[in-house]
Amino acid sequence: MQQNLSYSSQSGSPHWRIEDIAFAEIDRAAVENNEDLFFLLMSASFVETGSDTYATNLAEHYAAYPEIASWLKDHWEAEELQHGQSLRVYVETVWPEFPWQQAYDSFFAEYSKLCTMEELYPDQRLEMVARCVVETGTTAYYHTLRELSDEPVLTGLLDNIRSDEVSHYKHFLKYFKQLQGQSPVGRMRIAGALYGRLKELRESDSDIALRHVWAHKGRYFANSGRRFEDLARHIYELVSRRLPADLAVRMLLKPMLLPARVEGLIRTPISKLATRVMSH
Template identity: 40%
Template sequence: MARWDYKKDIDYNAIDMQKVRGDSFLFQLLTIASFIEITSDTYAKNLSEYYDDNPKAVQWLQEDWEKEEIQHGEALKRYVLHVWPEFPWQKAYERFLELYLPLCNTGSFQPTRGLEMLARMIVETGTSTMYRAFEDYAKSLDEPVLAGLTHYIYKDEVNHYSYFDRYFKYYNQSENLGRKEILQVIVQRLKEASSEDIEMGFQSIYEIQNDAVFDRSSYELFKKELNKLAKKHYPYSMAIKMTMQPLNLNKTLETTMVPVIRGAMKVLGI
């Protein structure tokens, strides 16, 4: 599959500025995403070291996954700076690195290669569904450039999920992981998705914009807006199906469980 190129395939000059310029929540959302995505080289290096037994996996991580993730960050950064050129993106990003890089190490990886591939599948579930929600939000704003950009990223993330799934199955041939072990990692990763990196991104923006110590109450307001976006635009059924896939459930059972889990999530306000 040919890789898209944000410099050629995204016409930033066609952005409808009136639709997005005054949307501070969108600014925060896209800026945080750009910080996280553009730092993927650190994770790619750590993953490559962890999977040094598998040259094919390392090649894919370095030549495809890393390059595509970084392009996502660069593309989002360019969108942010086109719409909000006064924002000191680099200065805020440097603050983000101060907060974020100490967390990026192999010490947080799962104890086996199969389980770590599983953890990456859950992460990619989060990113692919998140960008699908962003695309839907952009369409609701009637801003086609952002809708097109987030669609490209969404498709990449779904493809990444498929690769991590493939390598999870490869390692599971020898690890023979039970559903209990798989479910424990799924639950762990879902809990972690609350998510430190998003808060660090928001904190970096806040401190640079306000030249002040981080006020966490402002982040709580951002989270409320994020929840509103999720309730309107997040593809819950897709997320549930992707999360359940590693459990290898009977298709009839899986189909039955999706609306049950979705109903429980609504009751809990998720």
């Protein structure tokens, strides 16, 4: 076995490698007729593959903080790109007639316009808060995919990716706390950043990816009878319903840095509210 293992900056343990995934053992019959997985996995492969542009902007945004910039380039970007590479191999194995590169190119032509420095919060503390929201969203996404998977190779791959996303969330939260400790920003501004980025999640990269998958799907699921608007609504509700509300609220409340007693008091009612919102 090769010894060029990368290591998790969180634990120091060996990080999983794409070379170790048994793509040749994929049980295509278990997944190829699953329309939800087709759209979710294709969309995820696009977004993850395009992450290097965003990572470059983030590293520049935090250039004054070498530790943060180094982690973004050496770990976050590398792991996101590995997600994209592994997902691409998987979907091209299961749905070989899908024109992946052509569809990705059309996606990236639109998506790259969002990957600008102007899209980042000028305040580096608040951008870290926004990153925590995004990682909460990706955790929801891969939580959903993992629940939908009955195919062993896919299940293992999704476990790896989901673990990475949780680790990324922990890093962004850690760096936010460091910046907050140096120069605190008020909780009202933190709450505003949380709410603002949360509102944008639906009209963001995954929505763009979904449209371009739909535009290039060809014969795949052509007879399902769905309109794109119906599919998009279904996918959004599917992801929302399957994320345990308590987990999402815990992740979203952490950047508020509330006293433990206060967080404990408000978490349950907010979780109940989130459950009602996400189920409609």
